[in-house]
Amino acid sequence: xxxxxxxxxxxxxxxxxxxxxxxxxxxxxxxxxxxxxxxxxxxxxxxxxxxxxxxxxxxxxxxxxxxxxxxxxxxxxxxxxxxxxxxxxxxxxxxxxxxxxxxxxxxxxxxxxxxxxxxxxxxxxxxxxxxxxxxxxxxxxxxxxxxxxxxxxxxxxxxxxxxxxxxxxxxxxxxxxxxxxxxxxxxxxxxxxxxxxxxxxxxxxxxxxxxxxxxxxxxxxxxxxxxxxxxxxxxxxxxxxxxxxxxxxxxxx
Amino acid sequence: xxxxxxxxxxxxxxxxxxxxxxxxxxxxxxxxxxxxxxxxxxxxxxxxxxxxxxxxxxxxxxxxxxxxxxxxxxxxxxxxxxxxxxxxxxxxxxxxxxxxxxxxxxxxxxxxxxxxxxxxxxxxxxxxxxxxxxxxxxxxxxxxxxxxxxxxxxxxxxxxxxxxxxxxxxxxxxxxxxxxxxxxxxxxxxxxxxxxxxxxxxxxxxxxxxxxxxxxxxxxxxxxxxxxxxxxxxxxxxxxxxxxxxxxxxxxx
Numbered sequence: 001x002x003x004x005x006x007x008x009x010x011x012x013x014x015x016x017x018x019x020x021x022x023x024x025x026x027x028x029x030x031x032x033x034x035x036x037x038x039x040x041x042x043x044x045x046x047x048x049x050x051x052x053x054x055x056x057x058x059x060x061x062x063x064x065x066x067x068x069x070x071x072x073x074x075x076x077x078x079x080x081x082x083x084x085x086x087x088x089x090x091x092x093x094x095x096x097x098x099x100x101x102x103x104x105x106x107x108x109x110x111x112x113x114x115x116x117x118x119x120x121x122x123x124x125x126x127x128x129x130x131x132x133x134x135x136x137x138x139x140x141x142x143x144x145x146x147x148x149x150x151x152x153x154x155x156x157x158x159x160x161x162x163x164x165x166x167x168x169x170x171x172x173x174x175x176x177x178x179x180x181x182x183x184x185x186x187x188x189x190x191x192x193x194x195x196x197x198x199x200x201x202x203x204x205x206x207x208x209x210x211x212x213x214x215x216x217x218x219x220x221x222x223x224x225x226x227x228x229x230x231x232x233x234x235x236x237x238x239x240x241x242x243x244x245x246x247x248x249x250x251x252x253x
Numbered sequence: 254x255x256x257x258x259x260x261x262x263x264x265x266x267x268x269x270x271x272x273x274x275x276x277x278x279x280x281x282x283x284x285x286x287x288x289x290x291x292x293x294x295x296x297x298x299x300x301x302x303x304x305x306x307x308x309x310x311x312x313x314x315x316x317x318x319x320x321x322x323x324x325x326x327x328x329x330x331x332x333x334x335x336x337x338x339x340x341x342x343x344x345x346x347x348x349x350x351x352x353x354x355x356x357x358x359x360x361x362x363x364x365x366x367x368x369x370x371x372x373x374x375x376x377x378x379x380x381x382x383x384x385x386x387x388x389x390x391x392x393x394x395x396x397x398x399x400x401x402x403x404x405x406x407x408x409x410x411x412x413x414x415x416x417x418x419x420x421x422x423x424x425x426x427x428x429x430x431x432x433x434x435x436x437x438x439x440x441x442x443x444x445x446x447x448x449x450x451x452x453x454x455x456x457x458x459x460x461x462x463x464x465x466x467x468x469x470x471x472x473x474x475x476x477x478x479x480x481x482x483x484x485x486x487x488x489x490x491x492x493x494x495x496x497x498x499x500x501x502x503x504x505x506x
Contacts (some may be wrong), residue, residue: 015379031460060380081377126268126343127313127495130381224471242380 002048005069007074009099010035010049010083011246012064015090016238017130022054022064023033025193031091035066037088038086043072052105052246053112056198058238063245065105077235082137092126101183109249113191114202115242121184132185133204133240139211144179146217148188151203152177158227160203161196169178170196170227179207186211189244206233258322261329262352263288263302263336264373264499265317266312268343269491270383275307277315284308284344288319291339292426296325305358305499306365309451313384313463316347316498318358359441360503364428366444368495369457374437385438386457386493392439392464397432399470400463401441403477404456405430411480413456415488423449442497451488459486 010155032051033172039047052065074082079096082250086092105121117132119125124134153175158170187203206223209215215233222229265288273281277289283303292300305318327335332349340346370385373376377387404427411423429444441457459476462468466478468486476484 013376013378013380015382062378062380084376089377089382092377092379094376122343123266123337123347125266125315125343126345127266127315127384129268129342 005101006066007081007099007101007103008070008096009103009105010066010079010096013062013092013094014060014064014226015130016057016059016061018090019057021056021059022051028057031061031064032066034088034091038083039068039070042082042086043070043074044250045071050105053243055241055243057096057236059243060065060239060240061159061243064243065246067103067105068102069097073149080100096206100152107246111193111247111249112195112198113244113247114195115244116188116190116200116202116236117240117242118186118188118208119184120186123181128185130239131242133237133250135208139208139214141179141186141211142180142212143213143217144188144207144211144221145188147207147215147220148177150220152219155206155211155224156227157196157199157224159232160206161227161229162202163229172196172214174222177203192221201236201238201241202229202232202234204236208236209233254411258324258354259321260320260352260354260356261332261349262356262358263319263321263332263349264347265319266315266345267313267317268383269308269311269313271343274309274312275304281310284317285319287341287344291336292321292323295335295452296327297340297379298324302477303358305363306496308496309491312494312496314496315333317496318499319357320358322354358378358501362446364446364447364500365446365504366442366497366500367448367453369441369443369489369493369494370495371439371441371457371461372421372437373439381438383453383492384423384495389460390465392461393466394432394434394439394464396466396470397441397460397464397498399429399441400468400473401432402462403471403473408477408478410449410452410477412476412482412485413452413459414482415455416482417450420449425449425452428457454489455482455487455492456496457484457489457493461489462486 035049049066049068051156055069076098080092083093118134119128119134120139154173156171174192178189211214241251275284277285288302300321302319302321308488331350333346336346354501356382372385372387373379407426409424431442
């Protein structure tokens with residue numbers, strides 16, 4: 001007789017500074033590994049989470065999604081408290097809910113929102129060093145905003161994808177892309193149906209090229225059309241990137 | 254013949270997480286020690302800085318002041334760049350300027366501004382854990398604002414001073430005290446002519462008591478009048494505190 005197994009979805013926030021990203025790695029501790037170990041110890045069965053997306057070394061998250069199956073009778077709403085007592089302080093569960101047994105987070109239509117933060121002033125601020133990319137080169141925010149406008153919509157983002165991507169198609173939809181500025185902090189906020197490998201960081205690097213005057217905003221349209229990674233700007237460093245939220249629209253069949 | 258000695262004032266920002274505060278300590282590394290060592294190595298003479306104020310273990314700063322004498326011919330405006338190349342990433346010089354040879358930062362009238370940050374939501378956010386105090390207990394910001402109003406002005410702040418203070422007088426002037434809230438982050442911002450030992454953290458702890466309904470805002474007047482540390486709230490944890498800026502008004506004679 002099989003135990004009554006249920007599927008749980010966790011929302012997970014973390015400071016990526018001390019991890020080799022989300023996904024299990026042979027050399028280096030990852031978020032996925034810590035979640036598996038902590039869940040297994042708490043629930044006293046071997047747990048393997050399924051992540052909805054991966055983040056790289058040093059990238060942060062306010063709301064990553066992980067799904068797992070368990071025979072435990074612990075109510076889902078108790079899990080965040082029980083897990084947060086055992087997790088290291090740089091990982092914190094934000095919520096847990098029971099989902100359908102066949103729910104798979106990578107087979108659902110979803111919207112993901114990322115933020116890329118840039119500290120733009122003469123000298124670095126130590127308290128921002130882990131959560132924003134620093135540059136003393138003055139960035140023109142209106143130029144960055146104009147450049148960003150060319151990326152909104154459904155496009156082939158091949159130029160904004162690292163070469164080692166295994167994606168079957170490089171067409172993605174950017175629903176929204178805003179560049180805002182509060183004092184010395186520039187925030188690029190992007191929402192899309194999915195992002196290619198390094199896509200947000202290459203977009204950030206390209207918008208910074210526009211902001212410092214190396215390319216004209218309208219050249220972003222040419223970069224898109226070229227479908228050539230070499231035409232876009234550099235991949236901006238990981239520390240400035242945060243996965244802000246993950247929204248499921250409806251399950252794909 | 255004496256070398257041509259000049260006095261330099263540094264503005265220093267740091268992440269206090271990994272330091273035992275500002276002041277030299279027998280056991281544990283401090284900001285003052287790192288500055289002395291780095292300046293001495295750069296300028297090839299023994300340098301001892303004079304700090305304008307001290308911060309405790311784990312407290313952060315955007316603009317602490319340190320003064321030192323040097324025979325070096327390096328122009329003051331070059332110092333931030335030269336020092337920042339040698340300092341650890343959690344300390345960054347924000348500016349350097351030559352001052353009068355008899356300028357002493359603790360014998361000047363000054364205004365200091367501190368911020369105390371509180372993250373008030375159901376679960377902690379890892380990326381805020383080092384720079385904001387977390388509490389899941391809902392805080393009523395208008396009540397905190399009302400309570401704060403009683404502390405503005407010239408008062409005897411003995412109730413808001415840790416017992417082991419060596420201050421000669423406990424009378425201080427609070428020029429401004431604002432409680433603001435942006436989403437889940439509550440920021441207490443206070444400007445005064447000087448602060449007693451732990452004063453900002455005890456004020457933060459007391460305002461949080463008002464915010465959670467344990468005391469009425471008007472009771473803050475009674476706490477002030479009592480001149481008794483036991484009447485005020487607890488000392489809020491160090492990580493939420495940041496020295497924001499230091500302004501010199503005019504030199505006292």
